[in-house]
Amino acid sequence: MKRSVLILTLSLVFVIGISFAALGYQEAPQLAELVQAGKLPPVEERLPEEPLVVELIEDIGKYGGTWRRGFTGIKDYHAFGRHVYEPMLRWPRDPRDPVQPGLAKEWEWSDEGKTLTLYLRKGLKWSDGYPFTTKDITFWWYDIELNTKITPAPHAEWVIDGEPMELEVVDDYTIKLKFAKPNGLAETVGLAFHGNQWPLGFERFGFFAPRHYLEQYHPTYNNAVDYSVFEEKVFDYNTERPVMTAWKISEWGPGATRLVAKRNPYYWKVDSAGNQLPYIDELVLTLFEEIEALNLRAIEGGFDFQFRRISLSNYPAFQLNKDRYDYRILLWPDAVPSKLCYFFNQSIEDDGLRNIFQNPKFRQAMSVAIDREQINEVSYLGLGVPRTFTVVPDSPYFEPDIEQLYAQYDPALANQLLDEIGLKKGSDGFRTRPDGSRLEVTVEGMDWDKATLDEMELVVAAWNDVGVRASMKTMSREIYWIRATSNEIQVATWTESRAIDPMVDPIWVFPFDERSWMAPAYGSWYKSEGKLGKEPPAYFKEMMALYDQYKVTVAPDKQKEIAKKLIRTHAENVFVIGTVGMTPNVVVVNNDFRNVPETFTTDWIYMAPGTLDPCHFYFDR
Amino acid sequence: MIAYIVKRILGMIPTLIIISIITFIIIQLPPGDFVTTAQAEIAASGGGMDASAVEAMRIRYGLDQPMLVQYWRWVSGFPRGDFGYSLEWSAPVWDIIAGRLGWTLLLSGLALVFMWLVSIPIGIHSARNQYSLGDNVFSFLGFLGLSVPDFMLSLMWLVFATMTLGISASGLYSPQMVDASWSLAKFLNLLNHLWPPVVIMGVVGTAELIRIMRGNLLDILNQQYVTTARSKGLVEKVVVRKYAVRMAINPMISVLGMQIPKMISSSIIVGFVLSIPTVGPIFLRSLITQDMYLAGTILLLMTVMLLIGNFLADIALAWVDPRIRFEQ
Numbered sequence: 001m002k003r004s005v006l007i008l009t010l011s012l013v014f015v016i017g018i019s020f021a022a023l024g025y026q027e028a029p030q031l032a033e034l035v036q037a038g039k040l041p042p043v044e045e046r047l048p049e050e051p052l053v054v055e056l057i058e059d060i061g062k063y064g065g066t067w068r069r070g071f072t073g074i075k076d077y078h079a080f081g082r083h084v085y086e087p088m089l090r091w092p093r094d095p096r097d098p099v100q101p102g103l104a105k106e107w108e109w110s111d112e113g114k115t116l117t118l119y120l121r122k123g124l125k126w127s128d129g130y131p132f133t134t135k136d137i138t139f140w141w142y143d144i145e146l147n148t149k150i151t152p153a154p155h156a157e158w159v160i161d162g163e164p165m166e167l168e169v170v171d172d173y174t175i176k177l178k179f180a181k182p183n184g185l186a187e188t189v190g191l192a193f194h195g196n197q198w199p200l201g202f203e204r205f206g207f208f209a210p211r212h213y214l215e216q217y218h219p220t221y222n223n224a225v226d227y228s229v230f231e232e233k234v235f236d237y238n239t240e241r242p243v244m245t246a247w248k249i250s251e252w253g254p255g256a257t258r259l260v261a262k263r264n265p266y267y268w269k270v271d272s273a274g275n276q277l278p279y280i281d282e283l284v285l286t287l288f289e290e291i292e293a294l295n296l297r298a299i300e301g302g303f304d305f306q307f308r309r310i311s312l313s314n315y316p317a318f319q320l321n322k323d324r325y326d327y328r329i330l331l332w333p334d335a336v337p338s339k340l341c342y343f344f345n346q347s348i349e350d351d352g353l354r355n356i357f358q359n360p361k362f363r364q365a366m367s368v369a370i371d372r373e374q375i376n377e378v379s380y381l382g383l384g385v386p387r388t389f390t391v392v393p394d395s396p397y398f399e400p401d402i403e404q405l406y407a408q409y410d411p412a413l414a415n416q417l418l419d420e421i422g423l424k425k426g427s428d429g430f431r432t433r434p435d436g437s438r439l440e441v442t443v444e445g446m447d448w449d450k451a452t453l454d455e456m457e458l459v460v461a462a463w464n465d466v467g468v469r470a471s472m473k474t475m476s477r478e479i480y481w482i483r484a485t486s487n488e489i490q491v492a493t494w495t496e497s498r499a500i501d502p503m504v505d506p507i508w509v510f511p512f513d514e515r516s517w518m519a520p521a522y523g524s525w526y527k528s529e530g531k532l533g534k535e536p537p538a539y540f541k542e543m544m545a546l547y548d549q550y551k552v553t554v555a556p557d558k559q560k561e562i563a564k565k566l567i568r569t570h571a572e573n574v575f576v577i578g579t580v581g582m583t584p585n586v587v588v589v590n591n592d593f594r595n596v597p598e599t600f601t602t603d604w605i606y607m608a609p610g611t612l613d614p615c616h617f618y619f620d621r
Numbered sequence: 622m623i624a625y626i627v628k629r630i631l632g633m634i635p636t637l638i639i640i641s642i643i644t645f646i647i648i649q650l651p652p653g654d655f656v657t658t659a660q661a662e663i664a665a666s667g668g669g670m671d672a673s674a675v676e677a678m679r680i681r682y683g684l685d686q687p688m689l690v691q692y693w694r695w696v697s698g699f700p701r702g703d704f705g706y707s708l709e710w711s712a713p714v715w716d717i718i719a720g721r722l723g724w725t726l727l728l729s730g731l732a733l734v735f736m737w738l739v740s741i742p743i744g745i746h747s748a749r750n751q752y753s754l755g756d757n758v759f760s761f762l763g764f765l766g767l768s769v770p771d772f773m774l775s776l777m778w779l780v781f782a783t784m785t786l787g788i789s790a791s792g793l794y795s796p797q798m799v800d801a802s803w804s805l806a807k808f809l810n811l812l813n814h815l816w817p818p819v820v821i822m823g824v825v826g827t828a829e830l831i832r833i834m835r836g837n838l839l840d841i842l843n844q845q846y847v848t849t850a851r852s853k854g855l856v857e858k859v860v861v862r863k864y865a866v867r868m869a870i871n872p873m874i875s876v877l878g879m880q881i882p883k884m885i886s887s888s889i890i891v892g893f894v895l896s897i898p899t900v901g902p903i904f905l906r907s908l909i910t911q912d913m914y915l916a917g918t919i920l921l922l923m924t925v926m927l928l929i930g931n932f933l934a935d936i937a938l939a940w941v942d943p944r945i946r947f948e949q
Contacts, residue, residue, distance in 0.1 A: 068796065073906060074709055075659070152677040202659060227681065232711050254712035255720050257792070257898050258799070286792070289893045289902035292776070293791050296783050302796055478653045478911075481661035 025051075027276045028063040031265050040265055041129070043276055048123035050105055051276075052269045054613045055093075057595045060271050061279040061618025067304050067593075070294040071259070071285045077201025077236060078604070079308050080259060080285060084245035085610025087195030088118065088207050089187060093611045095500045095601070096396050098556065099192050103132070103208075103244065103268075107191075113182025113554030118191075120173040125266040126242035130212050133172040139211035140198055141167055143218055144234075149227050155194060155205060157185035160552070184553040189504050193605060197244060201236055209234060210242045244268070246278040246615035259285040269615055279618035301325025304593050305617065307332065307585040307602070313451060315381060315586050326591050331584035335499040335603035337389045337508070338578025339380065340455050342366075342443065343492040346575075347511070347521035347534055352433050353441070353490060356423070358537065363574040365417035367406040369466045375458050376580045379451040389508075389578025390571045392499045394601040397563045402571040407578075414466045423467070431467040440469040445493040446480045455579065456493065485514040487524075487533075492517040499581070500603045503550060503563050509570050510543035511536060518575045543569060592620045622946065626936065633928050637921075644920045645692050648913045654684050655708045655911045682708050695914055705914030709907070714918045718900050722922070724793075725899040728818055728892075729884040735823035736830055736880065741873070744834025745866060748842065756835075763828035771887050774821045775894035782817075790817065791896040818895055822887045826880050833876060837869035871942055878934035882927050 027035070027043040034040040071079035090102040104118045124132035145154045146164065158165045160180045168176040177186065191207060198206025215221045217233040233241060239249050246267050251260035261283040269277045286302075288294035295314050298306060299321050310318075318329050344357040344366070356362050372386030388407045391398050419425075422434040433439045443460055445453075456472055463470040470491075475483075484492045494517065496508045507515045511522035514533075519540065524533030526544050536544070543566060550562045570576075582601075589596050595617050602608035656678045679685050683694065695705045704714040747756040782790035789795040798810045841847060842865055850860045889901030896902070900919055907916040939945045 075910070150677075228706075231681070235711055237711070254707075254710050254716035255718065255898070255903065257896075286796070286896075288791070288896050289906065290896065293779065293894065293896050296779060297789075297791065297796075300783050300787070300789070302789075477661045478651065478658050482653055482657060 025270060025274045025276055028263060028279075028281070030281070031263075031276075034265070046125060046129075046266045047270065047276060048121040048125070048268050050121055052101065052105075052121070054269050054271055054277060054616045056271060056616065057597050057612065059594065060273050060275065061595060061616060062620065063275075063279055063281070063618075065280050065304075065619035065621065067280050067283045067617070069283065069285045069303050069306050070288050070297055070309065072288060072291065072294065072309060074237070075202065076309075080249070080261065080283065081201050081236065082604075082607045082610045083283065083614040084243070084247060084261075085196070085607040086243075086245045087192055089191040089195055091192045091606045091611050095394050095603075095606065099187050102192075102195065104191070107187075109554055111178075113184075113552075114179050116177040116179075116183070116186055117170075118175050118177065120175075121268065122173050124244070124268050126210055126212075126244065127248045127264040127266055128213070128242045129266055130210070130242065131172070132208075132244060134169050134175040135172070136208040136211050137175055138167055138169060139214070140207060140209045143220055144198055144206075144209060147220070149219075150230070151204070155190075157183070157190040157194070182552045182554045184551050184559055188501070193504055197236075199234065199236070213240075213242050247280075247283050250282075257287045259283075259287075261285075267615065269613075271616060277613075278615035298588050299325075301327050301590070303588055304590040304619075305588070305596060307587040310586045310588060311449070312380065312383070312583060312586055313449070315383075318586060318588065328589050328591055330587040330589060330596070330598060331383065332587050332600050332602055333385075333392070333582040334497070334585050335392050335394070335601050335606075335608075336495060336497050336581050336583060337391065337499045337576075338387070338581040339384060339495060339583045340445075340448075340452050340493055340579060341389050341496055341508075342459065342577040342579075343494070343517035344441075344577070345487070345490055345492065345517065345519060346540075347487060347519035347523075347536070348490055349487070350490075352435065352437065356421075356433065356439070359421050360573050361417045361421050362423075363577065364406050365414040365466065366463060366468070367574050367577045368408055368410040368417075369414040369462045369468075370459055370577070370579055371409045371462060372407060372579050373409070375455050378458065379455040380580055380583050384580035384583040387578060387581050388571055389496075389574075389576040389581070390499075391502065391567055392582055392601060395500045396560060397501075397503075397567045399564065399568065402568060405571050406574055411462075411466055418466060418468070425467045429467055430464075430469045438469075440471070441490050443470055443472045443491040443493060444480065444483065444489045445472065445474045446477050447474050459579065484517050485520055487514075487521045489517070496576070497604050500601065500606060502567070503547075503559075504605050506547060506566070508576055509566055510547065510575070511540055512547075539573070590619075594618055594620050622939070625939070629932055629935065633932070636928065637925065640924045641696055641917075641921055642692070644917050644924075645688075645695065645913075648908075648911070648916050648920070649688060651911065653911065654679070655682065655913065656684060658909070658911050659709075691913075695917060704918040707907070707912055707915040709910050709912045709915070714915050717903060717915065718919060718922070721898050721900045721903060724897065725885070725888050725892075725901070728815070728822065728888050728897070728899060729881070731815070731819045732822035732826070732884055732887070733877065733880060735819055736826045737873075739823070740827045740830035740834055741870075744831045745838060745861070747831065747835040748838035748869075749861065751839065759831065763831045766824040766828040769824075771821055771825060772890045772894055774824065775818070775891050778817050778821065779895065788813075790814075793897060814897075818888075818891045818897055821891050822884060825887065826883060830873065830876065830880075833872055834869060837872055838865055841865045841868050867941075871938060874934055874938045874941060877937075878931040881930035882923070885923050885926065 025043045025047060031040060035042050069079065087102050088104050089107065090100040092098065092100050103120060103124060105121045106119045108117045110117065120134065126132055145151050154164055160183055163180040166178040168178060170176060194205040195207040198209045200206060214234055217225050217230045219225055219227055219230065232238065237249060237252050239252060243264065246264060247261035248264050249259060250262045263278055263281055267277055271277060288297065291309055291311065294309055295311055297303065298310055299314065299317050322329055344363055346354065346357050348354050348357065376382055376384050376386055386407060387403050388405045390402050418431060423431040423439060425431050431439050443456065445456055460470045460472045483489050498505055498508065502509050506512050511519040511526055513523045513527040514520045516523035519536065521534040522536035522540055525535055546562055546566055550559055553559045553562065585602055597612065600609065600612065656675050660675050683691065698705060702715065707714050707717055710717055743759050747759055750756055779790045782788050793814050794807065794810050798807050801807050847860060847865055850864055888899045889904055892899035892901035893905055904916065904919045907919065
């Protein structure tokens with residue numbers, strides 16, 4: 001955190017806050033009615049002393065309207081959850097900026113990065129009007145995160161050298177987080193990414209929970225209930241549970257076919273004119289079991305703003321119908337390094353294959369054997385970007401020279417590299433292992449959509465063309481996932497995102513855990529600190545050591561330096577082979593739906609579109 | 622007759638017990654369990670859950686217990702009307718399916734009525750005018766209906782209604798009607814969303830029933846007693862309606878029992894494609910996510926519906942046909 005920027009932002013917020021106090025705040029007409037009727041305190045009392053002022057994307061909005069969306073079921077919590085992204089500290093809208101204030105208005109490092117002091121906004125209130133204080137943080141830490149009945153092990157960013165952090169409550173609005181060593185993950189992973197109300201659907205991470213409501217359902221405080229009651233009450237779909245978000249789920253239950261969320265009268269953000277947010281009255285999410293049915297509803301203008309679950313293959317149909325149904329189409333690049341990526345498993349049991357896969361020249365050859373332009377045309381309507389598997393231009397770690405590293409189409413170079421490492425071509429046109437035995441690799445994948453399977457076929461054919469006998473196998477996700485994480489797949493495929501800040505969850509950068517399919521067994525070794533899996537070779541150990549160093553670095557500049565080094569090493573070694581990335585999301589936006597930018601890189605780590613502040617989207621009617 | 626009914630009902634109990642065991646085993650057969658599926662699904666949509674969280678979830682849901690214990694936990698609740706807990710919805714199974722069971726029964730029932738109303742007159746017409754133009758046209762349409770699968774018809778209707786007619790085809794109401802209070806307009810809107818699935822579900826069975834009705838009636842019209850009736854000078858109408866059709870209808874009743882499972886599986890597919898809240902979509906999802914108590918209960922309830930359907934068909938047959946009644 002640059003202190004000057006921090007001070008500047010804070011003083012600005014403070015000045016604006018003061019001027020509002022003088023000007024007074026405005027609120028939605030329906031809330032004004034409730035205030036008139038005496039059912040709700042006036043807006044000045046509902047807002048905190050210093051409400052967060054949302055930076056407008058277009059204009060100051062108008063109150064009212066229902067935001068219609070579609071989703072695919074209870075597991076699709078993100079269809080709602082990402083529009084109510086309210087953590088302790090916020091990811092910035094532009095990923096190159098530092099982390100921004102959220103529920104905490106400021107924060108301060110001391111003790112050489114071993115203590116972090118958080119200052120909450122005074123007067124924050126839960127959606128039922130009860131004050132939000134540091135007690136809601138301690139409740140989460142002691143009764144959820146450290147309770148092994150609920151959380152088997154606290155999240156890694158809060159455990160430094162095997163020691164969980166210690167909390168020191170100064171008062172209702174000030175809390176100190178103390179670590180055994182400097183904590184480089186606290187701001188980003190801990191407070192911006194995981195800093196939400198626990199548990200965020202099925203993710204089961206967070207930083208606070210409504211103590212005043214949950215205590216009565218927690219077995220520690222109430223002998224009469226068990227943990228299944230607690231899980232039910234703490235869950236995001238519970239319509240009684242207080243929240244800190246712009247909208248609160250008001251209609252949802254067993255077997256329901258739609259989810260309704262209504263405005264939170266105690267929401268703590270305003271626009272630059274002092275209007276309490278959100279502008280939009282309610283969100284209605286309709287459940288669709290079938291993705292195509294959801295897409296059809298979108299084609300006929302049934303949604304006001306949505307890109308989740310909209311298929312790129314329907315892009316032509318959207319273009320044909322947009323004027324008839326009065327909506328516009330935006331193409332927002334997804335922060336995927338590559339829509340489909342290929343992991344040569346460097347920890348595979350087969351010694352012969354492992355030696356080949358561990359050779360960087362082999363992976364480079366496999367990468368340049370692929371014609372990415374052709375894949376872009378065949379599978380992605382020419383709308384993607386042929387590129388190396390690395391971070392996207394919006395990432396703070398991006399360096400232009402690595403984006404096309406080994407991404408050129410050059411079968412001659414591929415053949416030359418393969419010859420160099422002793423994989424001789426036989427009379428049948430296929431290569432053998434250095435010991436003369438048959439070389440054959442199986443590329444495995446899930447039963448993806450047609451575009452993705454087409455791409456897989458093209459890649460497998462390209463590898464056969466340079467003499468590496470390859471075949472492809474697809475299966476259902478359940479079977480595939482188990483095979484991949486248990487180190488059984490030779491060449492795994494997947495859609496990886498995390499291309500803006502992969503350091504948050506660096507599973508594709510180096511073997512981080514069993515989900516790092518370039519070497520799942522080495523990943524398990526790293527995650528379990530050597531107890532499980534296999535010991536990795538030196539080049540991976542170096543990367544693991546670098547990341548260990550990243551974790552205990554608090555200075556942003558130094559952190560960035562380490563991350564850039566890791567990203568560069570990853571690209572140069574082609575640990576993952578990518579083809580066509582940054583494939584666009586088809587964004588369907590109603591013509592009168594405003595405060596939506598023309599372009600935006602979406603990433604799940606950044607809770608897209610959460611950082612656009614959906615609370616200030618509005619209908620211009 | 623009463624002894625017959627009681628015997629049949631008692632006979633259903635062991636069948637149900639065996640079915641509940643088989644159901645439970647089948648649901649446990651695929652590799653992995655609810656938790657691994659959840660982990661994979663969340664990862665695919667861009668989330669992440671680590672191995673320790675997965676293990677904790679497994680313990681919380683009791684998935685680490687032996688299968689026998691899990692089975693007992695499920696069935697022991699039945700007498701109390703407790704069908705277990707859905708892992709995915711975090712809610713009792715019965716609460717989830719109770720509302721949807723009604724729509725399933727309504728759609729299936731309407732589809733059965735539709736099948737009967739359409740197939741009997743056509744079957745009679747075809748048999749009486751064998752190889753006429755009408756017979757050939759209906760046979761052609763019948764075979765077309767038999768050969769186009771229901772999901773295809775649903776998709777075709779969805780695309781046709783949305784793209785060409787510009788009307789909403791999925792769900793129970795048009796989007797603007799969902800929140801409206803009950804009125805004639807809303808009721809008509811509901812009917813407009815109900816008849817396509819009913820017709821789609823009925824089409825396949827209709828073709829089959831037409832063939833059965835036609836074949837049977839043809840057989841009977843060639844039998845000696847019909848010839849006798851005709852030669853004695855009975856009006857053709859009476860010959861057909863009073864003598865031939867009453868005999869030919871018996872197989873239609875037995876087939877009714879067999880149509881019920883088809884209607885149920887069809888309601889799953891049609892409900893899924895047209896987003897209609899039958900138990901179908903939930904059943905499919907619960908199978909995919911391995912939400913075992915929910916899937917098991919739905920499977921079990923379907924079996925019960927099948928048994929009851931067969932039972933009712935048998936009684937109806939006994940009631941219509943004195944020969945069966947007297948045999949008991």
